[in-house]
Amino acid sequence: MKREEFLSAVRTALGGGADAPIPEYLPMMLRPADQRQKVVTIEARARARRSQLIVRLADMAARQGWKAYRAASPEDGMAYVVALAKEKGARSAVRSGHEVFQRLPLDAALRGQGVQVMPVALGPGVTREQLREAMARADLGITGADYAIAETGSVALLPRQGVSRLVSLLPPVHVAIVEAHQVYETLDDLWALRRMAFLEGNGDMGSYLSLISGPSRTADIEQTLVVGVHGPLEAHMVIMV
Amino acid sequence: MQPRTQEFSKLAARALGDTQVQKALLGLQTGFDQARQRAILELTPEAWDRLRDRAREIRRHTLERLDYYVGLLADNVVRNGGAVHFARDAHEAAQIVLDIARRNGVKLAVKGKSMVSEEMALNHLLAANGVEALETDLGEYIIQLAGETPFHIVAPAIHKSQEEVAELFARKLGTPEGADAEALTRIARETLRQKFLQAGMGISGVNFAIAETGTVCIVTNEGNGRMSTSLPPIHVALMGMEKVTPALEDLGVFYRLLPRAATGQRATSYFTLVSGPRRNEDEDGPEQFHLVMMDNGRSRLLADPELREALFCIRCGACLNACPVYRKVGGHAYGWVYPGPIGAVVTPAMVGLPKAVALPFASTLCGACREVCPVKINIPRMLLKLRADAVEGAPGQRKASWYEGLTFRAWGRLMRSERTLARARGVAVFLQRPFSRDGWLQKMPLPLFYRWTRGRDFPTLARRSFHELWEDELRTSSPQVPPLR
Numbered sequence: 001m002k003r004e005e006f007l008s009a010v011r012t013a014l015g016g017g018a019d020a021p022i023p024e025y026l027p028m029m030l031r032p033a034d035q036r037q038k039v040v041t042i043e044a045r046a047r048a049r050r051s052q053l054i055v056r057l058a059d060m061a062a063r064q065g066w067k068a069y070r071a072a073s074p075e076d077g078m079a080y081v082v083a084l085a086k087e088k089g090a091r092s093a094v095r096s097g098h099e100v101f102q103r104l105p106l107d108a109a110l111r112g113q114g115v116q117v118m119p120v121a122l123g124p125g126v127t128r129e130q131l132r133e134a135m136a137r138a139d140l141g142i143t144g145a146d147y148a149i150a151e152t153g154s155v156a157l158l159p160r161q162g163v164s165r166l167v168s169l170l171p172p173v174h175v176a177i178v179e180a181h182q183v184y185e186t187l188d189d190l191w192a193l194r195r196m197a198f199l200e201g202n203g204d205m206g207s208y209l210s211l212i213s214g215p216s217r218t219a220d221i222e223q224t225l226v227v228g229v230h231g232p233l234e235a236h237m238v239i240m241v
Numbered sequence: 242m243q244p245r246t247q248e249f250s251k252l253a254a255r256a257l258g259d260t261q262v263q264k265a266l267l268g269l270q271t272g273f274d275q276a277r278q279r280a281i282l283e284l285t286p287e288a289w290d291r292l293r294d295r296a297r298e299i300r301r302h303t304l305e306r307l308d309y310y311v312g313l314l315a316d317n318v319v320r321n322g323g324a325v326h327f328a329r330d331a332h333e334a335a336q337i338v339l340d341i342a343r344r345n346g347v348k349l350a351v352k353g354k355s356m357v358s359e360e361m362a363l364n365h366l367l368a369a370n371g372v373e374a375l376e377t378d379l380g381e382y383i384i385q386l387a388g389e390t391p392f393h394i395v396a397p398a399i400h401k402s403q404e405e406v407a408e409l410f411a412r413k414l415g416t417p418e419g420a421d422a423e424a425l426t427r428i429a430r431e432t433l434r435q436k437f438l439q440a441g442m443g444i445s446g447v448n449f450a451i452a453e454t455g456t457v458c459i460v461t462n463e464g465n466g467r468m469s470t471s472l473p474p475i476h477v478a479l480m481g482m483e484k485v486t487p488a489l490e491d492l493g494v495f496y497r498l499l500p501r502a503a504t505g506q507r508a509t510s511y512f513t514l515v516s517g518p519r520r521n522e523d524e525d526g527p528e529q530f531h532l533v534m535m536d537n538g539r540s541r542l543l544a545d546p547e548l549r550e551a552l553f554c555i556r557c558g559a560c561l562n563a564c565p566v567y568r569k570v571g572g573h574a575y576g577w578v579y580p581g582p583i584g585a586v587v588t589p590a591m592v593g594l595p596k597a598v599a600l601p602f603a604s605t606l607c608g609a610c611r612e613v614c615p616v617k618i619n620i621p622r623m624l625l626k627l628r629a630d631a632v633e634g635a636p637g638q639r640k641a642s643w644y645e646g647l648t649f650r651a652w653g654r655l656m657r658s659e660r661t662l663a664r665a666r667g668v669a670v671f672l673q674r675p676f677s678r679d680g681w682l683q684k685m686p687l688p689l690f691y692r693w694t695r696g697r698d699f700p701t702l703a704r705r706s707f708h709e710l711w712e713d714e715l716r717t718s719s720p721q722v723p724p725l726r
């Protein structure tokens with residue numbers, strides 16, 4: 001069916017003509033400057049309440065089924081991940097290219113424990129297929145975060161260079177490293193921030209956003225909760241305080 | 242899917258006699274429904290109510306200009322690099338998906354949960370044309386293995402016991418017998434993991450679609466939704482056209498309502514926003530993104546001011562869990578894709594009222610559905626309207642049977658005069674004698690009454706009427722009360 005036919009059938013059902021004015025919808029009418037102001041307010045609020053938000057994030061994350069850990073220092077956070085790898089008997093890990101890993105020598109720490117670490121990076125000799133293979137085989141998937149939302153204990157991930165959504169999806173254990181400045185209060189904050197990105201990106205906010213709020217789960221058999229279906233069986237959130 | 246909506250009574254009777262189904266239905270009350278109530282308390286009932294009102298406003302606004310928002314969504318999906326397809330009905334929609342599969346030589350498609358694909362009977366069409374379509378949501382996977390249809394819109398296999406599923410897996414997949422829920426889930430994980438990696442196409446449903454940004458949003462817990470939208474080289478998203486919403490901010494309302502109303506969760510494990518295929522610089526994702534927008538009877542609901550509200554539905558399933566009829570007869574009795582109270586409203590629009598005439602009558606009109614609905618849809622009012630349509634007969638539709646008409650005309654005459662009523666009562670008290678036992682009528686003559694007593698007893702008429710008792714009362718009590726006549 002042609003688009004015009006389809007839309008005109010809808011119009012007929014509504015009893016209106018093609019010349020009806022464009023409806024007004026508040027969020028869509030905000031100018032970039034107004035949105036910028038909104039974002040500034042959100043950022044200021046998050047900064048002012050950072051320590052409370054981190055406590056709330058850890059609490060909600062735990063309720064959502066994450067193993068949440070508040071790391072007192074970068075070393076503490078790395079030690080947590082290394083201990084986890086050891087506990088799981090992990091032999092391989094894939095790691096996404098989030099910025100935090102430029103500051104955190106996690107690869108070295110893991111390699112020191114005999115864990116093979118594969119960063120997500122296409123390059124000479126590394127094809128998409130090879131990367132995918134590695135992600136499908138890895139024992140650990142380690143990511144940073146783009147945002148963390150206290151309200152729902154969630155981590156949001158966006159497409160970036162060196163970032164694959166498969167890292168948080170294919171391995172049986174997902175570890176998300178959250179930095180304090182990434183923590184926001186509510187889902188509304190997240191949508192406001194994404195609108196800003198949408199406006200700044202000339203109408204492109206990236207091909208996806210994954211909001212992750214715990215390990216994969218199901219209750220499809222007799223409503224019995226089972227954690228670990230197609231996605232990770234375990235999800236760890238390490239918050240760098 | 243071939244509607245079996247005309248067999249409601251038969252299918253309902255079957256479910257009522259099935260002890261396993263009855264047990265599972267009881268579980269829905271203690272499970273989903275109570276979880277929903279706890280989630281609302283956590284948020285506070287006031288905040289919940291504000292969200293519901295806001296959701297109604299958004300839905301009303303969107304539907305009033307659905308043409309504009311559907312067009313805007315299409316424009317923006319294209320701007321993101323995706324393709325948009327429009328389908329008047331389910332058949333056309335299924336054909337579109339098949340064409341995409343053929344053009345790209347797809348042999349295997351992995352599917353996330355999609356009720357719209359059930360409307361399309363998509364799996365059958367694909368299979369008949371050499372494309373294997375594999376359900377990956379655990380509940381849907383079970384249903385597909387069993388060759389059944391979903392029993393519930395959120396938990397499709399909820400009517401099956403763990404033993405039944407274990408037996409099914411053993412038979413179909415050769416896995417050990419007696420596995421528990423956890424073991425069965427792991428089996429599904431292992432079996433389907435390979436398929437995700439091999440599939441040439443991923444098919445998903447759409448919970449919300451944002452017009453302004455050209456984004457489809459998918460709410461899942463299992464991770465299969467993320468897999469089928471990121472691993473295969475082609476992603477096809479299927480949506481009923483009413484799922485469109487204007488702006489990103491609307492998610493602040495709908496993503497707070499849906500998980501709580503559906504399963505009592507404050508957030509599902511995954512909420513996935515997809516805005517087109519992978520960009521050049523992305524490390525993964527599909528090369529093609531297709532959005533199929535389907536009407537299939539929805540414009541019929543849209544055109545009827547009394548039924549338009551049915552399109553507010555966000556398919557949370559709460560009204561099923563709350564409905565005293567669904568809780569007894571279950572999902573298969575309704576004979577089509579959407580069961581329960583909301584199914585009784587939308588099914589007639591999709592398969593035609595004459596075929597689905599039993600559904601609007603399968604309700605006590607108690608109002609529980611409206612009370613739990615996150616969008617406060619007034620389902621009972623719409624059921625009444627459909628009943629009126631069915632009986633008064635919009636052109637070409639069923640009229641009431643002659644004896645039903647006669648009975649109600651007689652009833653009308655009786656009720657107009659107290660004297661006639663009293664006399665008729667006297668006759669009825671006399672006539673009921675041979676049929677009554679301990680104050681109950683267990684079997685009555687005449688088709689209308691017979692059908693009532695086929696499934697339950699009817700209380701006998703009291704020896705003395707309320708009128709008579711009241712007269713006595715007046716005679717013996719204070720004289721200020723004006724007499725009844």
Ligand code: SF4
Nearest residue numbers: 554555557558560614
């Ligand atoms: S009618 Fe309301 S309660 Fe029923 S499925 Fe739709 S949104 Fe949920």
